Amino acid sequence: MKLELREITKKFGSFAANRNVSLTVEPGEIHCLLGENGAGKSTLMNVLYGLYQPTSGEILVDDLAVEFNGPSDALDCGIGMVHQHFMLVPVFTVAENVALGSESLKGASLDLETTRSKIREISDQYGFAVDPDAVVEDLPVGVQQRVEIIKALVRDAELLILDEPTAVLTPKETDELLAIMRQLKENGTSIVFISHKLREVREVSDVITVIRRGEVVGSVSPQATPGELAAMMVGREVSLSVTKAEAQAGEEALVVSDLTVVGSNGVTLLENLNLSVAKGEILAVAGVQGNGQVEFAEALLGLRKASGSIRLEGKELVGRSVRQVLEAGVGFVPEDRSTDGLVGPFSVAENLVLDLYKDPRFRSGLSLRKRAIAANAEERIAEFDIRTGSANAHAATLSGGNQQKIVIARELSRPLKLFLASQPTRGVDVGSVEFIHERIVAERDSGVPVIIVSTELDEVYALADRIAVFFHGRLMGIVGPDTPREILGQMMAGATEDEVRATPPPDGDGGPQPPAASQRDAGPSGDDPIHHDGRAVPNAPWEEQA
Incomplete structure (x- = not known):
């Protein structure tokens, strides 16, 4: 399918979210729409999908002008959309969600068996591994997103709009999605990929169109450098690294002793954690998602019942309510902004x-x-x-x-006595990332102890004065930001720092060295990292983004 947008303008009252936007998506092309948060990318795609009516301009499909009065018109024309916030009914099964809006009947009953068959066919074709009878709320976020893609493909979508598809995904899930996009392209599906993540855009796109404040700035190839793309997005030169002075750490402000959290099902989520954070330093918590970082942050805030001790400037926080913890001077940025x-x-x-x-x-x-x-x-x-x-x-x-x-x-x-931020820049564009990082460093420099929980290794290395590594709810060690990624990756997979450093590398050259900057930007290269007992590290967190 060939898609063309000509001079699309969308106004809300006197505010123009899009101004005279024109672009063309060729058949079997991955066309990225890149821009800051609030640049008008999603609004433009909502116009294309029939959710909004354009104030002016026209849409052409295979060189014929079309009008969409709703999503059903777009679907009938072969255009499907996966929204950033999934449009799924959590208590329904996968098959029931896919059937919604295109229900087929078998007599007087809903023909779910035909839907199940279609789901299995698409799942097998793309390696989705989606169970048609699974309840959606029981599925990981990455699998829920595959359900959204299946919904579109069941309706024979020839062009797929993916609106910020990686905003809520782990690095591993992101790489899996990029692989799916490539496969869809090989099968002839055109894709409009909305994003602000430079690594992903450069890795998978054929053409990149940059939108700034509702207008097209220009179209470039994926060979454009991250700096060039960032400047086009923001309208100025953007620093993709954090500039900060050496930490001037003061006295210990937060002391966590023997912190243990047990879930309602009796499973130990955190086990005997001991760490401290000084005034004027940033402690970054690193780990593959799901290893106790969320529970740690919630325990600090009083959202989870915990045993042990959490003392902030000498005052015990364990047993206090969330309101009391906040009034004690804790500032908290939750992992999921929309829910919490x-x-x-x-x-x-x-x-x-x-x-x-x-x-x-x-x-x-x-x-x-x-x-x-x-x-x-x-x-x-x-x-x-x-x-x-x-x-x-x-x-x-x-x-x-x-x-x-x-x-x-x-x-x-x-005024804060502790700033705790979980995934502080998740779903945020490069200009905003730069701003948020500057504010976090400024808070540290004012003497406030800071804890950052992040699954982004680039962010951990950029901000941390010390790095605490979590695995299965246990603290594997606290290391400096100069620790090679090979060592950090193995610690995140369950080895202590002492175990990693005690095992010589295969070539016996004295230990792993940090990869060169060019290698870090490119992502993994060479062999898989090796565990301390010789096994390959599963799901090692090499994934990075600009």
Whole structure:
């Protein structure tokens, strides 16, 4: 399928989300739409999918002008879309979700067997490994995304729109998705890939069209450098590395002793963790997702019942409520902003004071000081460059990156004794990543102890003064940011630092060396990393992104 957008403009009142956007997607092409959060990428694709009507301009499919009054029209024309936030019913099975909207009947009953057969056929063709009878809420996020792709392919989509498809995926799941995209392309499916992640874009795209503030800046090949792409996205030169001075660590501020967390099913999630964080330093927690990092952050905040001790400036936090922990001076950025960090139907202004509503600045008796809340919002919006048409806009209407800025702005707008951020730049564009990293370093430099939990090794190395490695809820060791990635990868797979360093490398050259910058940018090369007992490390976290 050939797709052409000609001079598409979409306005919401006086605000133009897209201005005269033109692009062409050739048959069997992966065409990337690259831009900052809030650049208008998703709006443009919602126009293409029939969710929005363009203010002006036209859509051509195989050189014929078409009009879409809804997603069903786009689907009938062979265009499918996988949204950033999945459109699945959690309590339904895979087959039931795929059947929604295209139900076929067998007599008076729903013909789910035909749907199951189609799911198995597509799953086998692309190696999806999706069980048609699995309940969606029991599936990992990466598998749920495959269900969304199957929904489109069952309807014979010839062009697939993927809206920020890797925003919620682990590095391993991301690589699997990129492989699926290549296979779809080989089978003739055209793909519009919406992203702001430079490594992924350069790795899989045939053509990259950059959008900035609703307008096309230009189209380039994937051979363009990350620096060139970042500059086109943001409109200025962007530093893809973190500049920070040597940490001036002070006295210990947070001391965690024998911290243990047991789940409701009796499984030990964290086991006898002991670590400390000093004032003016960043401790980064590294580990493959699902190894206790989330439980650690939740235990620090009081969201999980824990045994042991968590002392912040000498005051015990174990046993305190979340409200008491926040009032003790802990700022918290959760891993999932949409579920735990924001209230979508609330305004931007209201979300900026979610945990500050008891502050006398914003409350008078039982009433809120609306003028003070509005003034605070305008100040935070300007300071953190939150892209929104109004402080009164619902938070759910903002792009993912701008929602993240709301959470960051709220937590850094009060004096802190500990700043705890889980996946602080997940789903955030390069310009915003640079800004958020600068704010985190500034918080450290002001003397606040900082804990960062991240599955992105680039982020861990860029920010950390020390790195704590988790595996199966246990602390494998705390190392410096100069530790080679080979050693860190093996620790993340279950080896202690002493075990790794005690085992000489296969060539006996004295130990693994950090890869050169060019090798780090390119990703893995050469043999798989080796475990301390000679086994290959499973799912070693080599995946990186700019």
